[in-house]
Amino acid sequence: MFAYVIRRLLLVLPVAFGVSIICFLLVHIAPGDPLTAIMAVDATAEEQAAMRAAYGLDRPLPVQFLFWLGNLFQGDLGNSIATGRPVAGEVWRAVQNSLLLAVTASLIAFPIGLLLGFLAGYFRDSWLDKLVTSIAIAGVSVPNYWLGMVLVIIFAVKLAWLPAMGAGPAGSDGWTFDWLHIRHLILPAITLAVVPIGIVARTVRALVGDIFHMDFVMALYAKGMSNFDVLIHVIRNAAATALSVIGLQMGALLGGSILIETVFNWPGSGMLLSNAIFQRDLPLLQGTILVLAMFFVTANLVVDILQAAIDPRIKRS
Amino acid sequence: MAVAEIELARTPKRRGYWAGVLHRVSGDPVAMVCFVVLMALILSAIFASWLPLQDPYKASMIARLKPIGTEGHLLGTDEQGRDMLARLIYGGRLTLLIGLMPVVVAFFIGSALGIVAGYAGGRTNTIIMRTVDVFFAFPSVLLAIAISGALGAGIVNSLVSLSIVFIPPITRVAESVTSGVRSADYIEAARASGGNALTVMRVHVIGNVLGPIFVYASSLTSVCMILAAGLSFLGVGVKPPEPEWGLMLNTLRSAIYMNPWVAALPGLMIFITSLCLNLLSDGLRSAMNVKD
Amino acid sequence: MSQHTAPDQTETLPDTLPDIGGPAQPLVVCRDLKKHFPIHGGILGRQVATVHAVDGVSFEVRKGETLGVVGESGCGKSTTARLLIGLIAPDEGKIIFDGQQLGEEMSLRELRRGIQMVFQDSYASLNPRLTVEDSIAFGPRINGLDDPRGRAREMMNRVGLEPARFAGRYPHEMSGGQRQRVNIARALAMSPRLVVLDEAVSALDKSVEAQVLNLLNDLRRDLGLTYVFISHDLNVVRYISDRVLVMYLGEVVEVGPVDEVYAAQAHPYTASLFAAMPSMDPDHRTTVPPLSGDPPNPIDPPTGCRFHTRCRYAEDVCASAKPLLRPFGDSTEHCAACHIHDPESGHSLAGSGFLPKGTPQ
Numbered sequence: 001m002f003a004y005v006i007r008r009l010l011l012v013l014p015v016a017f018g019v020s021i022i023c024f025l026l027v028h029i030a031p032g033d034p035l036t037a038i039m040a041v042d043a044t045a046e047e048q049a050a051m052r053a054a055y056g057l058d059r060p061l062p063v064q065f066l067f068w069l070g071n072l073f074q075g076d077l078g079n080s081i082a083t084g085r086p087v088a089g090e091v092w093r094a095v096q097n098s099l100l101l102a103v104t105a106s107l108i109a110f111p112i113g114l115l116l117g118f119l120a121g122y123f124r125d126s127w128l129d130k131l132v133t134s135i136a137i138a139g140v141s142v143p144n145y146w147l148g149m150v151l152v153i154i155f156a157v158k159l160a161w162l163p164a165m166g167a168g169p170a171g172s173d174g175w176t177f178d179w180l181h182i183r184h185l186i187l188p189a190i191t192l193a194v195v196p197i198g199i200v201a202r203t204v205r206a207l208v209g210d211i212f213h214m215d216f217v218m219a220l221y222a223k224g225m226s227n228f229d230v231l232i233h234v235i236r237n238a239a240a241t242a243l244s245v246i247g248l249q250m251g252a253l254l255g256g257s258i259l260i261e262t263v264f265n266w267p268g269s270g271m272l273l274s275n276a277i278f279q280r281d282l283p284l285l286q287g288t289i290l291v292l293a294m295f296f297v298t299a300n301l302v303v304d305i306l307q308a309a310i311d312p313r314i315k316r317s
Numbered sequence: 318m319a320v321a322e323i324e325l326a327r328t329p330k331r332r333g334y335w336a337g338v339l340h341r342v343s344g345d346p347v348a349m350v351c352f353v354v355l356m357a358l359i360l361s362a363i364f365a366s367w368l369p370l371q372d373p374y375k376a377s378m379i380a381r382l383k384p385i386g387t388e389g390h391l392l393g394t395d396e397q398g399r400d401m402l403a404r405l406i407y408g409g410r411l412t413l414l415i416g417l418m419p420v421v422v423a424f425f426i427g428s429a430l431g432i433v434a435g436y437a438g439g440r441t442n443t444i445i446m447r448t449v450d451v452f453f454a455f456p457s458v459l460l461a462i463a464i465s466g467a468l469g470a471g472i473v474n475s476l477v478s479l480s481i482v483f484i485p486p487i488t489r490v491a492e493s494v495t496s497g498v499r500s501a502d503y504i505e506a507a508r509a510s511g512g513n514a515l516t517v518m519r520v521h522v523i524g525n526v527l528g529p530i531f532v533y534a535s536s537l538t539s540v541c542m543i544l545a546a547g548l549s550f551l552g553v554g555v556k557p558p559e560p561e562w563g564l565m566l567n568t569l570r571s572a573i574y575m576n577p578w579v580a581a582l583p584g585l586m587i588f589i590t591s592l593c594l595n596l597l598s599d600g601l602r603s604a605m606n607v608k609d
Numbered sequence: 610m611s612q613h614t615a616p617d618q619t620e621t622l623p624d625t626l627p628d629i630g631g632p633a634q635p636l637v638v639c640r641d642l643k644k645h646f647p648i649h650g651g652i653l654g655r656q657v658a659t660v661h662a663v664d665g666v667s668f669e670v671r672k673g674e675t676l677g678v679v680g681e682s683g684c685g686k687s688t689t690a691r692l693l694i695g696l697i698a699p700d701e702g703k704i705i706f707d708g709q710q711l712g713e714e715m716s717l718r719e720l721r722r723g724i725q726m727v728f729q730d731s732y733a734s735l736n737p738r739l740t741v742e743d744s745i746a747f748g749p750r751i752n753g754l755d756d757p758r759g760r761a762r763e764m765m766n767r768v769g770l771e772p773a774r775f776a777g778r779y780p781h782e783m784s785g786g787q788r789q790r791v792n793i794a795r796a797l798a799m800s801p802r803l804v805v806l807d808e809a810v811s812a813l814d815k816s817v818e819a820q821v822l823n824l825l826n827d828l829r830r831d832l833g834l835t836y837v838f839i840s841h842d843l844n845v846v847r848y849i850s851d852r853v854l855v856m857y858l859g860e861v862v863e864v865g866p867v868d869e870v871y872a873a874q875a876h877p878y879t880a881s882l883f884a885a886m887p888s889m890d891p892d893h894r895t896t897v898p899p900l901s902g903d904p905p906n907p908i909d910p911p912t913g914c915r916f917h918t919r920c921r922y923a924e925d926v927c928a929s930a931k932p933l934l935r936p937f938g939d940s941t942e943h944c945a946a947c948h949i950h951d952p953e954s955g956h957s958l959a960g961s962g963f964l965p966k967g968t969p970q
Binding site for chain 1: 447448450451452454455456457458459462463464466467468469539543546547550551552553566570573574577578580581583584585587588591592594595596599
Binding site: 334501502503505506507508509510511512516520521524525 | 691694695696718721722725726728729730733734735736737738739744747748751752779792795799
């Protein structure tokens with residue numbers, strides 16, 4: 001197990017390196033000059049060159065990359081072009097808000113998805129299975145940014161039960177766990193939870209259904225094991241795969257909440273990203289994406305290790 | 318031979334593999350309904366200019382945000398007074414194009430990469446698959462937005478960024494299917510017959526891997542649709558005033574207090590399309606999974 | 610069983626490679642074949658071990674004979690077969706086909722014209738997307754032989770599948786026996802001189818197995834073929850083979866004419882293998898397991914005689930010195946690699962003419 005963990009950790013390094021290359025290149029595939037946004041419109045060629053030299057943009061790409069990587073290791077993601085503030089701080093504040101949303105959505109999505117999927121798989125071809133299958137397929141097919149709008153229309157516009165946007169009442173300067181703040185969390189979290197509910201339910205349904213059709217389950221019944229004990233066997237066999245799906249979705253929730261945050265004006269990493277895009281604030285774009293991708297890589301790593309702890313076949317191979 | 322005689326009695330009506338798949342899909346009512354709906358959407362989008370529709374670009378200050386069922390505007394009007402029905406049908410052009418093309422592109426590129434990686438193995442496999450792993454470090458939404466955000470808004474940029482998003486997953490599936498087929502006895506038998514790598518790949522590998530890869534790619538079309546519209550919704554996809562469902566949804570957001578149901582219409586179109594794509598893909602999958 | 614068929618009674622398939630060395634020259638000679646597979650592991654995925662799948666195997670296959678190859682699972686039978694048809698390249702050793710050495714006078718492509726193989730799993734060895742006719746015609750077509758389709762149909766006739774009925778079928782539309790006939794036809798369509806049958810009948814029902822075995826015998830007689838017949842079923846090997854080769858952990862331990870080996874097993878391993886055969890006579894029940902335990906791991910094979918860890922006659926010499934294949938008794942044909950039959954080995958039973966027993970006394 002220990003060797004597996006070490007090997008898995010070492011495998012992350014090249015991936016993390018590749019991720020940083022992609023993030024670095026993002027700025028350079030962008031058309032135009034990264035400094036256009038802050039350069040005076042009437043800047044002379046000399047002024048432009050001086051500015052470029054000041055930002056190190058006159059050096060060859062690999063050198064720029066190494067400098068950038070070096071700064072990265074010191075926690076320096078550069079400064080936002082729009083605000084001039086360090087990107088790291090901006091991203092950190094935003095990621096906290098996104099995490100809050102992602103974790104809440106996970107707490108809604110995974111128990112429901114697991115339960116629905118399990119029931120559908122256990123009662124294959126019953127009306128319950130058909131219902132769950134329909135819910136699941138609707139869940140994976142719905143554009144969640146639209147679903148967010150529809151929920152706003154129903155619960156904020158028509159019924160006026162919940163606020164339509166923001167992360168707290170007007171004038172609030174930070175998250176606190178009180179009803180005034182929590183009511184802002186409800187709609188975005190539900191919206192965000194719908195897709196993972198669908199995905200988890202579909203996967204678990206197929207998984208459980210398949211396992212129940214395996215010969216070993218028949219052998220367990222044949223030796224007179226009770227329904228409940230057989231169930232335990234089935235769950236144990238389904239756990240590893242279910243876990244990996246959940247892990248992937250967890251990471252996807254964090255990185256995938258961009259559109260939802262836009263719909264609800266939620267001040268998370270997604271909002272930050274969309275602001276960065278519109279202000280063509282490339283260092284901010286780069287930093288946000290890097291941090292989100294690293295979260296995703298870490299989530300996958302944790303899931304893989306947990307999976308190996310559950311499923312003995314993985315660490316032996 | 319006695320065994321052969323008995324076999325003859327139950328010889329089934331014979332058809333090729335793909336003909337069999339088509340036959341089974343056409344017997345699946347859900348898949349067929351979805352197919353008809355999709356065809357209707359695609360055809361009406363293609364032939365929109367021949368349909369009796371109003372000009373989707375013609376704005377009117379006095380006819381802004383009319384509700385559904387208004388005289389002359391069956392589905393109401395948008396925030397600039399443009400006819401919603403016309404815009405929704407014309408909007409299908411760009412949305413379907415950007416929603417489906419990237420998967421087609423990624424299918425060809427990803428299949429080629431994955432089949433080569435799976436069949437060649439060794440160093441080639443390592444280089445291709447480790448590169449693919451890096452792209453897997455990004456959730457697909459994030460990757461699409463990152464590339465589109467860097468490249469800037471525009472139809473071509475959206476097509477490029479979404480193609481890049483879907484190449485890695487297709488490559489991964491193609492690689493695993495191919496390495497499974499590669500170790501099959503019939504590949505060994507073909508090699509033992511003196512077939513070189515290219516011949517064996519063409520005759521024995523391609524035919525056996527394209528089916529599963531195709532089914533997988535078809536399951537991505539719905540995600541791609543949602544993402545494509547999502548890019549426009551964010552403002553990094555199609556630029557105004559083009560009618561496009563995601564972009565329409567974005568511009569109509571301001572209207573949810575005045576005319577909410579009209580504002581929700583473009584999203585409903587995305588939902589219906591992606592639902593049909595998913596159900597059709599499911600039908601295709603079960604039609605191809607028949608083991609006999 | 611059947612003895613060598615005189616060449617004048619046979620018709621050869623069209624485009625068969627010509628006989629070069631005459632009947633006395635062995636069709637295939639293998640010398641010191643070795644194939645080791647690396648095992649990667651550890652944190653950095655370095656090579657941590659080697660599987661000695663085939664470790665210095667030498668044998669010959671004579672023209673027109675059937676050579677049976679027997680041994681437990683994992684003894685290197687299938688790897689030997691794959692080396693023989695050139696599917697994997699040996700790390701060391703030579704393959705000489707009718708006097709021509711592979712890689713010197715003979716190319717891999719020519720070798721594949723000369724040697725074909727029938728696999729165990731009749732379903733997995735047929736491309737599910739190709740019709741029977743296309744599968745059979747594939748080899749002739751890519752080798753540029755004329756009229757691949759005609760050949761395919763002719764071969765189907767030969768293996769007892771009427772082309773009109775079966776040519777357009779897909780593998781899943783046939784029974785196991787029929788599919789194995791297709792595999793045989795596919796091998797024959799290349800007009801080989803040697804056919805390697807790797808457990809080719811093991812997966813079939815007993816009744817179908819008998820039909821296919823008879824078909825194989827007929828084909829060999831009619832077409833002047835040579836077979837290498839790999840099996841774990843000693844009864845089948847006895848029925849079809851002229852000579853039998855026994856393998857243990859990647860090495861040859863005994864080889865000889867089938868009747869001689871069945872009458873008297875020189876190597877203790879062979880004796881145990883034969884003792885493990887179910888007996889038809891209730892008075893000769895097998896009550897004690899002739900061999901206990903599993904074969905040792907081929908990653909780290911035992912020193913000296915590889916069988917010494919499970920051999921009831923093992924002595925110190927067996928762990929230190931590797932026995933060589935040497936003629937046994939009066940026969941020049943029957944050879945075994947065991948210190949008991951080497952008078953100079955220092956084994957206490959050496960030179961006494963002792964015959965090992967299969968079961969403990």
